[in-house]
Amino acid sequence: MSFLYSKSSEYIIRALVYLSNIDKEEYIMIKSISEHTNIPHPFLSKIFQKLAAKKWIISKKGKRGGVKLIADSSKLTLMDIIEWSDGVKDFSQCIFGDRECGDIIPKHDNSVWYPEKQSNCILYDKCNRFKAAIIDFFSNTTISEFKEHNSLFRQ
């Protein structure tokens, strides 16, 4: 089902949701996370290097080391993660082409999004309801909403 974002983004989401369900005092081994979330260990290590640079997690080397979530999971949205990992998506562009759709500046500040100005394309309303649904879902779903949602992971 990951045709909405890269495999990397999907992994980040899974890993961070997993971390957010863990006691914040503990450091969790990447190896353990990779096993529970079914993400290849070397690949996940790379991801955590970048997540640490981004300061969404901190890591500790050596015995009893691992990683720990420090970002506020109730403020961390899927949009934050996907845009950071895959790049910012320009919703003012046409879904099907390499051209502008209209004078649209998406606002995804955690509020439902509506276009500011309509273009004169036949499909404008239909496309924008669709775009709005995507922006709404991604920018209004936070990592903390998955709390206790262990069914995502292997036990």
Next chain:
Amino acid sequence: MSFLYSKSSEYIIRALVYLSNIDKEEYIMIKSISEHTNIPHPFLSKIFQKLAAKKWIISKKGKRGGVKLIADSSKLTLMDIIEWSDGVKDFSQCIFGDRECGDIIPKHDNSVWYPEKQSNCILYDKCNRFKAAIIDFFSNTTISEFKEHNSLFRQ
């Protein structure tokens, strides 16, 4: 904006929309289509080979040759194209993971889609509204809806 399907699918959609706006009696050169739709010519040629095998278009070699849409553009949906080009997406799978979301069999027979049975995941309602929006848009948008929609293309 093409993070919903592959570049190939985007190209196919653009090319077929372009063709559907053309007098059905004419054969159109792939070179001309590639220029108007801004798709690399050799790549588009490959695409049309497969489209011809799929019988959505027919082609003619030689002088005054080219391609012509024969599929019924009012029945040809974005879902048809994307699933054929990128592979069938299983909407019963979790958006974020490699597991089932629930006993969901999506029906995208051009009717709005609703889940048959709820899983017990916390995010179920939210995710399924989102999935439904995607399935709805893709399976209820046809190539013919872009008729006269020349703003997609170079003049």
Next chain:
DNA sequence: GAAATTTAGGATAAAAAAGTCCTCATAAAA
């Protein structure tokens, strides 16, 4: 029939995404 044009088809290349491996640095525990 010859010349010109246009798609078909196979081979190949380039770029991007996904995944792996090895060594080093660091920290805890023995």
Next chain:
DNA sequence: TTTTATGAGGACTTTTTTATCCTAAATTTC
């Protein structure tokens, strides 16, 4: 202080996607 565990970081490999090239076949026009 030594041993052991664990992430950091760089180089590398594989796979998938996107894109190109070349020759053959077909069709029209001359």
